[in-house]
Amino acid sequence: ISKFATKYNTNFKIIMIIYSRNRRLRTNASIRSLVQETVLTVNDFVMPVFVMEGENKEEPIPSMPGIYRRSVDLTVKECKELFSLGVKAVNLYMKVSGNLKDNTGKEAWNKNGLMQNTIKAIKDAVPEMVVMPDVALDPYSIYGHDGIITNGKVDNDATNEALVKMSVSHAEAGADIVAPSDMMDGRVAAIRTGLEESGFTDVGILSYAAKYASSFYGPFRSALDSAPKENVDIPKDKKTYQMDFHNAREAMDEVMKDVAEGADIIMIKPGLPYLDIVSQVRAQIDLPIAVYNVSGEYAMLKAAAQNGWLDNDKAIIESLTCIKRAGADMIFTYAAKEAAMLLNN
Ligand code: PBG
DSSP: OHHHHHHTTOOHHHHHHHHOOGGGGGSSHHHHHHTOOOOOOGGGEEEEEEEESSSSOEEEOTTSTTOEEEOHHHHHHHHHHHHHHTOOEEEEEEEOOGGGOBSSOGGGGOTTSHHHHHHHHHHHHOTTSEEEEEEOSGGGBTTOOSSOEETTEEOHHHHHHHHHHHHHHHHHHTOSEEEEOSOOTTHHHHHHHHHHHTTOTTOEEEEEEEEBOOGGGHHHHHHHTOSOOOOTTSOSSSTTTSBOTTOSHHHHHHHHHHHHHTOSEEEEESOGGGHHHHHHHHHHOOSOEEEEEOHHHHHHHHHHHHTTSSOHHHHHHHHHHHHHHHTOSEEEETTHHHHHHHHHO
8 A cells, every 4th residue: 555655645644544544443352342333232131022902822923033912910020021121111002802992992091991900910929010001092093093082083182081090090090101102193292191190200201203194004904903993984004194104304393393392302203214314313403312113124134134134133233223323321122131231141
């Protein structure tokens, strides 16, 4: 290189550029660890958990290898295991039987409902586990929508009233943080007011602020039997409330409104195909950011790994680290337990 510089009589600045070798800091693992910018730890993970009725029951979810729906007792057992691995937060989803579903979603705030009983059971057994129940009506809706249907449309304001009741009932059961994933307008303010008025001043709100209408939710919907139902009068997708994946500026508007309404943590979802949104939001806000590495992202990785096309462990650690690099403070991921075991080793 120096010969090159003399030969071409290059000036000093150019020589320095020529002598600059980025590879020096990649020479060995110790040097690489000194200059590593992003550190992934078990503290970053939130494990989504699917719960069903019954006792000592466990059902695998075919499109999500390694993930199960479990009865409350086995869910508690799983939570103990997760906590001992260092995973200190769970996000709860219920699979409720068809006869409990209607258009109001009222089972969602049943004091003795599956969700409320699960929250209590986990907090009893593992008090330090951060319990984050999902707030949205889809698992309780006969239409598979996140809100109440009025005249063939998802009714924003009627839904907000239901979400407040749901959130307060989660708080009564012992939830630490409620996680509204419904994308109704104004629901963060409504839930915040509802919680304050009921005395739950310390219950946090993790708001799905920028949640896109995405094809990557497929495996999740089959796990809960919560996909929008085929029905002539009702929209078959969630595009009237979830965001259009063509848009990025709109995400910032959504985030700023949820911050103003009183959210404590801001969620961006899905994860991997949406990291541009994560980094843009990171540049603009100081609240903690959560990113959801969703069911379809997990399914893609597992399918490739099962075929021997990807190294499962390396791909998991890389993708979660990249989500953190983009600006996430916490990651909701079905790989939380596996990643915790990998990081602990
Ligand atoms: C529903 C909800 C969905 C997910 C979390 N909460 C699905 C949807 O909006 O249809 C998806 C999570 C995943 O795919 O992992 N409110």
